Amino acid sequence: MTAHSSAPADVKPGRYLLAALGRDPVSCISLAMLTTLFLCAALAPWLAPYNPLSINMSRVLQGPSLDHFFGTDGQGRDIFSRSMFGLRLTIMLGFTAIFVGGTIGTLFGLLAAFYPKTDTLLMRLMDIILSFPAILFGLAVAAIIGSGTTAVIIALSVSTTPLVARIARGAALMVLAQDYVSSGRAIGLHDWTLLRRYVLPNCVSTIVVFLTLRLGQAILLGASLSFLGLGTQPPTPELGTMAAQGIGFFFFAPHVTLIPSVTIFLLVLSMNILGDSLRDILDPRLRS
Amino acid sequence: MNDDKTIVAQGARPVLDIRDFSVELRSGKTISPIVDKVNFEVHEGRTLGIVGESGCGKSMLSLGIMKLVPSPPACIAGGKVLLDGTDLVPCSEREMQEVRGNRISMIFQEPMTSLNPVYTVGFQIIEALRAHSSLTSAQARSRAIDLLREVGISNPEKRVEEYPHRLSGGMRQRVMIAIALACNPRVLIADEPTTALDVTIQAQILDLMRSLKSDSGTAIILISHDLGVIAEMADDVVVMYAGRIIEQAPVHSLFAAPSHPYTQGLLGSMPTVDGDQERLQPIPGTVPPPHDRPHGCAFHPRCKLSDETCRTQRPPLEEKISGHKVACWHTGLGARP
Amino acid sequence: MIERHETPVLEVEDLTKHFAVGSRGLFGRGKQTVKALDGVSFTVSKGKTIAIVGESGCGKSTLGRTLLRLEQPTSGQVRLDGIDVTAASASVLRAMRRKMQIVFQDPFSSLHPKMTAAQLVAEPMLLHKVATKKEVRHRVAALFDLVGLAPYQMDRYPHQFSGGQRQRIAIARALAVEPSLIVCDEPVSALDVSIQAQIINLLTDLQAKLGVSYVFISHDLGVVRYISDEIAVMYLGRVVEQGTKRELFSYPRHPYTQALLSAVPRPDPSYRSQRIVLKGDLPNPLSPPPGCRFSSRCGYARDICHQQEPQLDAASPSHRVACHFWKQLGSLSGRDTGVPATLPANRSE
Numbered sequence: 001m002t003a004h005s006s007a008p009a010d011v012k013p014g015r016y017l018l019a020a021l022g023r024d025p026v027s028c029i030s031l032a033m034l035t036t037l038f039l040c041a042a043l044a045p046w047l048a049p050y051n052p053l054s055i056n057m058s059r060v061l062q063g064p065s066l067d068h069f070f071g072t073d074g075q076g077r078d079i080f081s082r083s084m085f086g087l088r089l090t091i092m093l094g095f096t097a098i099f100v101g102g103t104i105g106t107l108f109g110l111l112a113a114f115y116p117k118t119d120t121l122l123m124r125l126m127d128i129i130l131s132f133p134a135i136l137f138g139l140a141v142a143a144i145i146g147s148g149t150t151a152v153i154i155a156l157s158v159s160t161t162p163l164v165a166r167i168a169r170g171a172a173l174m175v176l177a178q179d180y181v182s183s184g185r186a187i188g189l190h191d192w193t194l195l196r197r198y199v200l201p202n203c204v205s206t207i208v209v210f211l212t213l214r215l216g217q218a219i220l221l222g223a224s225l226s227f228l229g230l231g232t233q234p235p236t237p238e239l240g241t242m243a244a245q246g247i248g249f250f251f252f253a254p255h256v257t258l259i260p261s262v263t264i265f266l267l268v269l270s271m272n273i274l275g276d277s278l279r280d281i282l283d284p285r286l287r288s
Numbered sequence: 289m290n291d292d293k294t295i296v297a298q299g300a301r302p303v304l305d306i307r308d309f310s311v312e313l314r315s316g317k318t319i320s321p322i323v324d325k326v327n328f329e330v331h332e333g334r335t336l337g338i339v340g341e342s343g344c345g346k347s348m349l350s351l352g353i354m355k356l357v358p359s360p361p362a363c364i365a366g367g368k369v370l371l372d373g374t375d376l377v378p379c380s381e382r383e384m385q386e387v388r389g390n391r392i393s394m395i396f397q398e399p400m401t402s403l404n405p406v407y408t409v410g411f412q413i414i415e416a417l418r419a420h421s422s423l424t425s426a427q428a429r430s431r432a433i434d435l436l437r438e439v440g441i442s443n444p445e446k447r448v449e450e451y452p453h454r455l456s457g458g459m460r461q462r463v464m465i466a467i468a469l470a471c472n473p474r475v476l477i478a479d480e481p482t483t484a485l486d487v488t489i490q491a492q493i494l495d496l497m498r499s500l501k502s503d504s505g506t507a508i509i510l511i512s513h514d515l516g517v518i519a520e521m522a523d524d525v526v527v528m529y530a531g532r533i534i535e536q537a538p539v540h541s542l543f544a545a546p547s548h549p550y551t552q553g554l555l556g557s558m559p560t561v562d563g564d565q566e567r568l569q570p571i572p573g574t575v576p577p578p579h580d581r582p583h584g585c586a587f588h589p590r591c592k593l594s595d596e597t598c599r600t601q602r603p604p605l606e607e608k609i610s611g612h613k614v615a616c617w618h619t620g621l622g623a624r625p
Numbered sequence: 626m627i628e629r630h631e632t633p634v635l636e637v638e639d640l641t642k643h644f645a646v647g648s649r650g651l652f653g654r655g656k657q658t659v660k661a662l663d664g665v666s667f668t669v670s671k672g673k674t675i676a677i678v679g680e681s682g683c684g685k686s687t688l689g690r691t692l693l694r695l696e697q698p699t700s701g702q703v704r705l706d707g708i709d710v711t712a713a714s715a716s717v718l719r720a721m722r723r724k725m726q727i728v729f730q731d732p733f734s735s736l737h738p739k740m741t742a743a744q745l746v747a748e749p750m751l752l753h754k755v756a757t758k759k760e761v762r763h764r765v766a767a768l769f770d771l772v773g774l775a776p777y778q779m780d781r782y783p784h785q786f787s788g789g790q791r792q793r794i795a796i797a798r799a800l801a802v803e804p805s806l807i808v809c810d811e812p813v814s815a816l817d818v819s820i821q822a823q824i825i826n827l828l829t830d831l832q833a834k835l836g837v838s839y840v841f842i843s844h845d846l847g848v849v850r851y852i853s854d855e856i857a858v859m860y861l862g863r864v865v866e867q868g869t870k871r872e873l874f875s876y877p878r879h880p881y882t883q884a885l886l887s888a889v890p891r892p893d894p895s896y897r898s899q900r901i902v903l904k905g906d907l908p909n910p911l912s913p914p915p916g917c918r919f920s921s922r923c924g925y926a927r928d929i930c931h932q933q934e935p936q937l938d939a940a941s942p943s944h945r946v947a948c949h950f951w952k953q954l955g956s957l958s959g960r961d962t963g964v965p966a967t968l969p970a971n972r973s974e
Contacts, residue, residue: 178734178735179729179730179731179734179735180734180735180736180737180738182690182695182727182729182735183727183729183735183736183737183795183798184737185695186693186695186722186725186726186727187722187726187748187749187752187753187798187802188718188719188720188721188722188723188749188752188753189719189752190719197737198737201739202737202738202739341817341818341819341820342817456906456907458906459906486680486681486844486907487680487844487846487885487888487889488680488884488885488888488902488903489680489906490888490890491887491888491890491900491902491903492902492903492904494890495900495902513817513818514890515818515892516889516890516891516892517890518892519890519891519892519893519894519896520890520891520894520896520897539894540894540895543892543893543894553819554818554819555892556822557818557819557821557822557823558818558822558847558892559822559825559845559847559848559850559851559852560847560850560891560892561846561847561850561874561886561889561891562874562891564850564851564870565851567826567829568822568825568826568851569822570819570820570821570822570823570826571819571822572823574787574789574820575817
């Protein structure tokens, strides 16, 4: 047997990913933008020049200046500091919801694909959930447990679950059709081991790609819920809530609303662009 | 039936004359030859069989003749493709479109994917007809029905309205042949036309191709990995290995006295239906990838007869007996196993 | 017949598998069944090979999967070493899987892409506790040697191997738990001729060395003739002819077997046009023709063939044929027996 030198596909997946991203300038800018935003969010307690909650009635609705980079809001709070803390909360909301919804959705999708008997029941349930707008869910949850961060997370998770379940089911069905799954069954693996060791690892890249694309939407949705007053309650800084608070002064101090809005915009935009390029790189169906 | 004994008029010009034809694969800085200086001729009403395993370059060769190599990464690196005396290699894409489907047509291995699922069979034949002729749509339709009848599809008036998914694999391959023959091409290239089909259906398709050839005089290039199919269909055979022709002979001569160790190996590793065998004699090792071809004779690492000459010098394709060409330094040493 | 007195490793009795096709519709109508397997019976002795031959859609792959209960049979029995596989509980079945293994056709989809070759071969050993974690690497290396792979390739992933090498890994994985039966589902169809011969030789060597039995599913009659002791020819879910290699290849009785044999292209240009070319396509399995399933394509079909389904009839103690007219047909137009067919073909245009 002649053994040919190992194939180039042996490089570390992380490095391969970065190299692939590096070839596209738009992705590079998005990655830089996203990194900055994430750093701001993560380091908010150390970087923020002011306490985001401290009120200073002598400096109300000031425009951007050297003292306050982004100006101050209706209660004289520093918008720069509040934006950093708001970003932190917004991102955290999105991630938690994606994590919870992604996990439950993956579980449902895999079960539906693996046990055809549960398929109809699970997927019809998902269809029912999918037929409610997420905003309506937020309203319902807020009505039951009261407005707040928990309500937003529940609403976002519930509305993410059926989408993930569909994607996971499709990916799992494709994997289940492969002979290696039959081969695992033929050596006598338990269903659970088969799912965990054979099906899940081969679906995971498809699901992760979908989740990164969904993250942007979830963040936008979370901010919208907060904007409507269903989410985080003032004075806690959250980008959606902050944007809502500035509406009253929009005509003479637009920056109070615009700054958190633009932050959300940049965050979601760069996430979407990165999610797209990630999909191009990772999705096996798009790879040649 | 002595169709393989048809004598080609001496000095008659071949329909297709391939000279020093090469196709290369370019990826980054490495250039690897997939088809390496190939020469052969195809005559009117005759079938040329090209045999080889996957990776030997036979499919690239057929795509190259049509100028359909996926470019990049592949490209035609030199040589001539003379169709009735005119070279196709320098032709523009536009000129090639005139040639393809009209003077040279092609059928592929996979009858399931080579038809467009959203159009009826009739529409696809009519489309092929009208691309190269000035038939009215009514004329084209009746010609399409005739073609379907010629390829042995029963009830063609009805079948013309069917969508491909309603037809079986064998039927689809018949439709593909009808499309390929629509404009009475000079050359038909059939790339593994029966590989995806069952044996009994394969027998039907081979029968059909044989009778069409004797009716129309179209020259056929039949590409296959199956020596049985080649023996059954071809008049002349070309055996390819690692992008080069290593043996070229009339079909009777090739199967009676296979001379290259690779051809012998292929025949020795084929289990036969008639008679019992002691043990198969496989060729050891695998076909080298295009970027890593050995020096000298490309077959030497897998060859029992290889010596110093084989490792360093490439054997030329030389005529050993009349009409029987072999590229081997040791021809004549090994008899058929 | 000496082998008939040996204890069979595998006994298959009247195995049937029906698939429901199409949705039930709102009111329970419109559901059709495909009889992928319809009353298949055979036995396999220790160290022997039975080949299941047929064209696509004849049910041969379903048979392989149903034998191993990767598909649940509709009725019938499969006994492995005397134990009923069809009735086994989930946990008994898992334990029994040690005794029966499968090698698939496509070596590019039959190996878990994210496991190394060593992990793939070690997995069944660890699962069935054939080897401890300590000794498993040794055992894997020994198996690698057995199937003709080098030990330094153990930690590579499937995509780093060629098709033939992958099939060797799949065989090593099947052998890892020392099974008494391996179902080979077209194991060489996806490979090149020269590689195909390597794998066939490997399979026969392993059988001689380890005494494992094979159910060898294939459409390639050349391969089947080379590797098998006994052959069953399937058509639309039924066995139409079954016998030893000699009986089937030298004295084929069923018109379908005869057509199959004559349709194989021979590497011999002088063989041309001695073929029986069957007309038509395989009928739709949802609505097979009444009577004999082959009647719609058979050149000898008479009225009775369209009305009554022929049963397997013993032409010899080991040779069985399901045809109303096998006695009159002779074998392959008397090519081997010298007995000409007495039943004229009714070929009509």
